[in-house]
Amino acid sequence: MHLRKEITKRGQPGIGVFFVLLIFIFLILLSSVFLTWKRWEGQSPTLRFDRDFKALGRSPSLSLSIEDPGCGLKNISVTLKQKDQSVPLVEEQYPGPSFFTFWRTGIQKSKSLELGRLITEKYKVQDGPASLVIAASDHALRNFFRGNQTHLQRDFVFDIYPPRLEVFSGQHYINQGSSECVVYRVSPDAEISGVQAGPHFFPGYPANLADPNVKFCLFAFAYNIPPDSPLKMVARDAAGNEAVTGFWYKLFPKKFRSRDIKVEDSFLQKVVPEIMSHTPEIKDQGDLVKTFVELNSKLRRLNHAFIAELAQKSAPRFLWDGAFLQLSNSQVESLFADHRTYFYQGKEIDRQDHVGFDLSVVQQYSIEASNDGLVVYADYFGIYGNCVMIDHGCGLLSLYGHLSSINVKVGQQVKKKDVLGRSGATGLAGGDHLHFGLFLHGVPVNPNEWWDDKWIKDHVLDRLKAASESAGGSSRP
Ligand SMILES: [Zn+2]
Known part of the structure; x- marks a missing residue:
């Protein structure tokens, strides 16, 4: 009894301290976890x-x-x-x-x-x-x-060495605003190769010869860049090493026509509401003249940027065959790259370039495909109204604008002379006509050369043929 009492007397404070210590440790742990839990x-x-x-x-x-x-x-x-x-x-x-x-x-x-x-x-x-x-x-x-x-x-x-680049085709004569073709060989390490003409780059495509390193590049010397703009062939490898080489060419600078356009109220009332109803991305300026200028400048720019985007998905081979066709029986109303100055009530309101041909026959005339290709656009398209675009391969697209009706669908293969729709006056058009445009990687080109059988033979087909004779294989990409 006495002994047990002593034990109890000693034991009681022992358990108490231990218990307090336990709670203390537990609190420390709890607060450390609380303060640091995010760091786990x-x-x-x-x-x-x-x-x-x-x-x-x-x-x-x-x-x-x-x-x-x-x-x-x-x-x-x-x-x-x-x-x-x-x-x-x-x-x-x-x-x-x-x-x-x-x-x-x-x-x-x-x-x-x-x-x-x-x-x-x-x-x-x-x-x-x-x-x-x-x-x-x-x-x-x-x-x-x-x-x-x-x-x-x-x-x-x-990789510290640039690709090797060698141009085959000899003499290149280029009309400003027009196209040209160069044939070359580039070492297989090149990821991209082509022609840099001023600010525009035109990629090359395999020429489909026995030697897969032989390529060709269709390029344009844009109508609106200075005639002394540098023109060179470039190739870049995955490491960013760049080979640059010049080639022999002669550029014929061109002076394009200037035309004054009188903008009448009746024209504005016809075109502005129609285009605006199809074009939510353009803001109504609250005034027909101002809205017209917005369409003529900003929407024109957006439309052309979209064409450049379409060209990026162009087929990597020629879909066309032989010379392109100018619309049958058509009369030329406007030329490629006319500089247009727009006047409203005697006051200049805008300046734009007309990057195509205006061709007229009679109202609602059947509009023919200028060459074989794939329909890549068939819908209302800004300033061009009802519009069809055809991909002819290797970055070349043709555009048919202001149609009254469209007969084809995107994804449809068409042959030269197939009817795409009927002429009309939709979009920025005063009267019934076809606006025909050709674009090479989004850069507008003069169709004159592409309408010319001899030019196509001399500048494109014969060069590819000459390359195939030395490298073997088919002569057609
Ligand atoms: Zn036009």
Whole structure:
């Protein structure tokens, strides 16, 4: 009894202290978890290159962004490896939140690295395979407080030599505003090749010969660029190395006609509401003249940009056969690239270029396809009203505007002279006529050459034939 009493006397305060300690530890744990629970997240840093790449050149352009929206980045290292060399490009540490402070303050959530510039500065690039080894970690408390880790090894090749480029076709005579064809050979490492004519690039296409490296490029010297604009052949490989070569050509600068157009109220009342009802993207200016100018300038620009987009999906082979046809029995009303100045009540209101031919026969005349091809547009189309466009392949599109009715559907194959619809005066048209336009990769070209059998033979078909005689295979792309 006595003994038991003593034990009880000693034991009671022992259990109490232990219990208090337990609660204390539990509270500490609870508050640590409360203060740090967000830092137990398991989201590793993410890595993203600004572009996909398989090859890099001597001075590449490449950037890498690293993000960790959770606890923020702790460290990043990027190493370049080639053969037995290992070159550190980046080695950085970033401070994190202290254990008990709130986790959001002063942390590095993202970092963008100009790897291209760092490679150029820190390494003498050699041709051949290489890799980038990237490691990043964050300030999370996982992995025994080491944080979430991301590792990436990206293999690629350093390619420091540009593609080889050689032009076959000899003399090129070009009318300003018109087309021309060049035949060339480019080494297979080229990802893209073609002609740069002033601001416009025209891609080349395989000539379908036994030698797959033989290509041809139809290009235009735009009617509205200075005659001394540079004209050159370019080829670029995956690493961005560029080969540039000139070729022999002679440009005949052209002076295009100027025409004054009187804009009457009756014309405005006819065209403006009609086009506006089909064109929600143009804002009504609250005034017929102002709205007309908006249609004539802005909508015209948008329409032409859309044609350039359509050309990007052009078939990579000729869909046409022989010379293009000018609408039968038609009389020419307006020429390609007429400079038009628009007057309303004696006052100049706008200036635009007319990038096609206006052809008239009689009202509701059957409009014929100028050549074989694929219908890529058959609907109302801004200033051109009811309109059909045909893809003839390799970036060449023909446009038939102001129709009263359309007979064809998108996706339909048409033959030369097939009826596409009937002439009319929809869109920006005063009277019944056909607006016929040809566009090469979105650049308007004069149809004159394409209407000419001899020009097509001399400038396109014979050049491809000559290449096929030396390289073998068919002579028609
Ligand atoms: Zn026209």
